[in-house]
Amino acid sequence: MGPGTQLGRPMRRAAVRGRRYHPAMAELIEMTVDSIRVHMPTGQHVVILKEKEAERYLPIWIGINEANAIALRITGITPERPITHDLLANILSAVDCSVERVVVTSLANEVFYARILARVDSRRLEIDSRPSDAIAVAVRVGAGIFVDPEVLEKAGVLPEPDADREPGDIDEAVEERMAKVRDWVNELNLPDLGTNPESS
Numbered sequence: 001m002g003p004g005t006q007l008g009r010p011m012r013r014a015a016v017r018g019r020r021y022h023p024a025m026a027e028l029i030e031m032t033v034d035s036i037r038v039h040m041p042t043g044q045h046v047v048i049l050k051e052k053e054a055e056r057y058l059p060i061w062i063g064i065n066e067a068n069a070i071a072l073r074i075t076g077i078t079p080e081r082p083i084t085h086d087l088l089a090n091i092l093s094a095v096d097c098s099v100e101r102v103v104v105t106s107l108a109n110e111v112f113y114a115r116i117l118a119r120v121d122s123r124r125l126e127i128d129s130r131p132s133d134a135i136a137v138a139v140r141v142g143a144g145i146f147v148d149p150e151v152l153e154k155a156g157v158l159p160e161p162d163a164d165r166e167p168g169d170i171d172e173a174v175e176e177r178m179a180k181v182r183d184w185v186n187e188l189n190l191p192d193l194g195t196n197p198e199s200s
Contacts, residue, residue, distance in 0.1 A: 027148075027149060028103060028146040028147065028148065028149075029051055029052075029146060029147050029148075029149055029152060030051075030052040030053070030144055030145070030146050031049040031050060031051055031052060031058065031104075031145045031146065031147050032049065032050050032052055032145065033047065033048075033049060033050075033070060033074055033135065033139060033145070034048040034049060034050040034057060035047075035048045036048070036067045036070055036071045036074075039061075044061055045061070045062050045063065045064050045066075045067035046059050046060065046061055046062065047059070047060050047062050047066075047067065047070060047131075047132065047135060049104075049135075049145065049147065051152070051156075055158065055159050056152060056156045056157065056158055057156065057157045057158075058104070058147060058151070058152060058155060058156050058157070059155070059157065060104070060112055060131050060132070062130075062131070062132035063132065065084075066130075066132035066133060066135075066136055067132075068083075069083055069084070069085045069136040070132070070135055070136050070139060073085075073136070073139040073140055074139055085133070085136040085137055085140060086140065088137060089137060089140040089141050092118070092137075092141065093141075095120070096120060096121070097118050097119070097120045097125070098118060098119050098120075099116060099117070099118045099137060099138065099141045099143040100117050100118060100119055100143060100144075101117050101138075101143050101144040101145070101146055102114060102115070102116050102117070102129070102131075102134035102135065102137065102138045102143055102144075102145055102146070103115050103117065103134075103146045103147070103148065104131050104134075104145075104146070104147040104148065104151055105148050105151070106148060106150070106151060107150075107151045107154050107155055112130075112131045112151070112155075113128075113131075114128075114129045114130060114131040114133075114134040114135075115127065115128060115129060115134070116129050116134050116137060
């Protein structure tokens, strides 16, 4: 899979900008990993993030290796040998690099971008990453997963609208977009993930 992660399909990532990402923590929205699923019409894997304090979801397309890496950790399965993200977490620990949080920072041209925010002694590190890799690292080191509110506004999915909701409560264009994403999410099925994708 290419270095970018797209809302609708894998896509080559744009060049990384030089601007650093420094949002206030109060502005970020904490998420949890809800599940890993497969979009049956295309066979592509999707990680579903859920807002920690609300019923809102964020689906992000990822590669099968990253899907397995996340699923192995959240299901408590330990492969016989460390896979790539285990190795990365072990290296970070060995050099006393503490991952504080990972942030899905933006969504541009249907490509998600993320940063891994870490600390070594008194030095702060900000590492550009695909969301899939950042999440795979976060679930291994116990770091929080956050999303910029603008990303959730663009790509977040709410549950089916309440039948008693008054007309005009949500802008029609926003509701139409959310309905399309809901239909797409409804096509997702739980995958039959392997337990040792990188045994060699």
